[in-house]
Amino acid sequence: xxxxAAVNQYIxxxxxxxxxxxxxxxxxxxxxxxxxxxxxxxxxxxxLLLLFGVLYRKKDVVxxxxxxxxxxxVLFVRDQISIACLGDKDGxxxxxxxxxxxxxxxxxxxxxLIPIFRAATGNVNVxxxxxxxxxxxxxxxxxxxxxxxxxxxxxxxHGVPWPLLFLLTPIEFIGMFIKAFALTIRLxxxxxxxxxxxxxxxxxxxxxxxxxxxxxALAMGVYFLELFIAFLQAYIFTLxxxxxxxxxVHPEH
Amino acid sequence: MQDDARKKELYSFYGTAISLGLNMAVGVVVxxxxxxxxxxxxxxxxxxxxxxxxxGLFYGAYEVWKVVRQLSKKAGRKDExxxxxx
Numbered sequence: 001x002x003x004x005a006a007v008n009q010y011i012x013x014x015x016x017x018x019x020x021x022x023x024x025x026x027x028x029x030x031x032x033x034x035x036x037x038x039x040x041x042x043x044x045x046x047x048l049l050l051l052f053g054v055l056y057r058k059k060d061v062v063x064x065x066x067x068x069x070x071x072x073x074v075l076f077v078r079d080q081i082s083i084a085c086l087g088d089k090d091g092x093x094x095x096x097x098x099x100x101x102x103x104x105x106x107x108x109x110x111x112x113l114i115p116i117f118r119a120a121t122g123n124v125n126v127x128x129x130x131x132x133x134x135x136x137x138x139x140x141x142x143x144x145x146x147x148x149x150x151x152x153x154x155x156x157x158h159g160v161p162w163p164l165l166f167l168l169t170p171i172e173f174i175g176m177f178i179k180a181f182a183l184t185i186r187l188x189x190x191x192x193x194x195x196x197x198x199x200x201x202x203x204x205x206x207x208x209x210x211x212x213x214x215x216x217a218l219a220m221g222v223y224f225l226e227l228f229i230a231f232l233q234a235y236i237f238t239l240x241x242x243x244x245x246x247x248x249v250h251p252e253h
Numbered sequence: 254m255q256d257d258a259r260k261k262e263l264y265s266f267y268g269t270a271i272s273l274g275l276n277m278a279v280g281v282v283v284x285x286x287x288x289x290x291x292x293x294x295x296x297x298x299x300x301x302x303x304x305x306x307x308x309g310l311f312y313g314a315y316e317v318w319k320v321v322r323q324l325s326k327k328a329g330r331k332d333e334x335x336x337x338x339x
Contacts, residue, residue, distance in 0.1 A: 084264045159322070171312055174283070175276075178312070182272060182279040236271065243268035 007203035015195055017123050023116055040120040044107040077102050077238060085242035090249065097137070101130065102238040109191060109230035113223065122192040128184045134241040135180040142248040154251035179244055183237065190233050194226045266323045276316055281309030
């Protein structure tokens with residue numbers, strides 16, 4: 001196999017889900033019901049449980065250390081995302097969901113940047129599952145809050161001539177699914193593309209040898225950009241989820 | 254209270270603006286694929302695929318119109334606030 005094909009194969013193996021977890025010096029064969037991305041999800045959930053269930057000290061009057069750091073993010077999600085999009089009452093109630101979204105996605109994104117782990121958010125099934133939760137809250141949250149008639153009314157745009165409503169109302173309804181689909185693609189594509197770019201730049205060194213050494217610096221730069229994108233994508237997914245749920249629960253009149 | 258409503262409206266606008274580009278692209282893809290699927294089901298032809306493409310483009314234009322409407326609303330309110338009292 002020539003070098004280019006080997007690099008291609010390596011990149012595909014790194015970004016795709018599989019039942020073989022390659023660690024330094026060993027290959028872990030996972031059972032059929034568990035893939036590497038599944039392990040990442042379980043690991044991230046366990047880390048979050050450890051962080052918030054054990055290490056986070058709620059009883060401290062003045063939070064410090066790790067509790068203080070986590071609280072900064074929790075307050076940010078509550079005040080700048082949840083309450084800003086859903087209002088004070090509903091925003092406070094929905095904060096646990098958005099905090100879960102934010103920290104889970106952030107955890108998965110950051111784990112993907114550690115060499116022995118893989119980015120589970122680069123798997124479309126994972127992002128689709130997260131977007132489905134948002135879609136569920138958009139539909140059932142709206143029905144719960146406004147009743148079925150209120151839910152249907154949310155798709156009727158205001159300020160348009162009534163003959164156009166026959167065209168725009170179904171489009172608004174399909175738009176709800178398109179928004180959830182776009183949410184899936186946005187996170188998946190951003191994380192997958194970032195990782196492919198890093199591996200492709202490193203692959204240049206394998207193919208061209210010393211001549212491509214400056215590509216290492218570029219890969220390093222993209223790595224730090226990915227670090228920023230990990231936070232940005234977690235924020236964007238959470239913000240858009242809150243906004244879409246807010247638009248359905250409190251439609252414009 | 255009014256501040257809260259303004260903040261919510263502002264966030265709704267930002268979100269729509271952020272998601273606009275991808276929503277347009279996904280809209281075209283979804284409607285086109287739905288049209289293609291209908292064409293395949295009806296034994297060939299291109300009519301539904303074309304309808305899908307146009308509906309997708311219409312959806313994109315509609316999303317842009319929503320952002321523009323929100324922007325004009327904000328601009329109108331700014332004008333009103335800036336106007337000296339009679």
